[in-house]
Amino acid sequence: MSDTNDTSIPVEEFLKHMPYGMGGMNEKLGVELLYISAERVEGRMPVAGNEQPMGLLHGGASIALAETLGSVGSAIHAMANGGVAVGVDINATHHRAATSGYVHAVATAIHRGRTSAAYEIVITNDEGKRVCTSRITCAIVPADRFA
Template identity: 40%
Template sequence: MQLSKQDVLAKANAASKNTLMETLNIEMVDYGDDFLVARMPVDSRVYQPDGVLHGGATAALAESVGSFASHIFLDIENKFVRGLEITANHLKSVTEGYVYAKATFLHKGRTTQLLDIRVTDDNDNLVSICRLSTISLPKKK
């Protein structure tokens, strides 16, 4: 049975309870055949001491959306996904509003995956470019 778009997003957001994603208010907001989008509010919880978005919070957003993308687009009945490496190039500061992370696959292999994650602000300005590699391994029966 194929889940609806709303059901997939609701399921992903429900899985975030009592996790870092809930702490940072990261929410999955859109997905299609080859992408997943999450958003995170920019407020004092994710600031550096000088009042701008912390790069670590941006990386957490990117890793969260990339890992969820691997879960959604791979066989999670029989496999689990873990992040292997993340890189983040921060290009613009943000002080308020939301940041949005859109994850798309550059490589979707059976065992390893590589995702491109573009983080933008409310005005669609590019904030960060991230790359995440993940691995999918068999679940023990």
């Protein structure tokens, strides 16, 4: 798929295709989708309510944000090709703590193929400093496997 053919989709339109909307975990974490396309997905999440016992953003919350954005990009790519995306691998490196405000994430496609899609997700704080770098791989499978 050529990047020049990549077009955004309104968040509300995408969510119509998701049987559980944003999903309970994303709702609890306060994840917001701001821009979505198969090439790039942008979102944010508040630090407040997502801290670990020392008052820092929980690493698991960062990974959940990364997985959400990478999975959304993969899902859009899969839907355009008659399939659905399922996560098979995710990793993350935490670079610095976040203690307040929001963390902002951008998932950028690094591979969009027939049977898999991979995204790099960069999470930054309100000052634009990198908090976490993640990578997710999703398998693209036929939609009828979930009918």
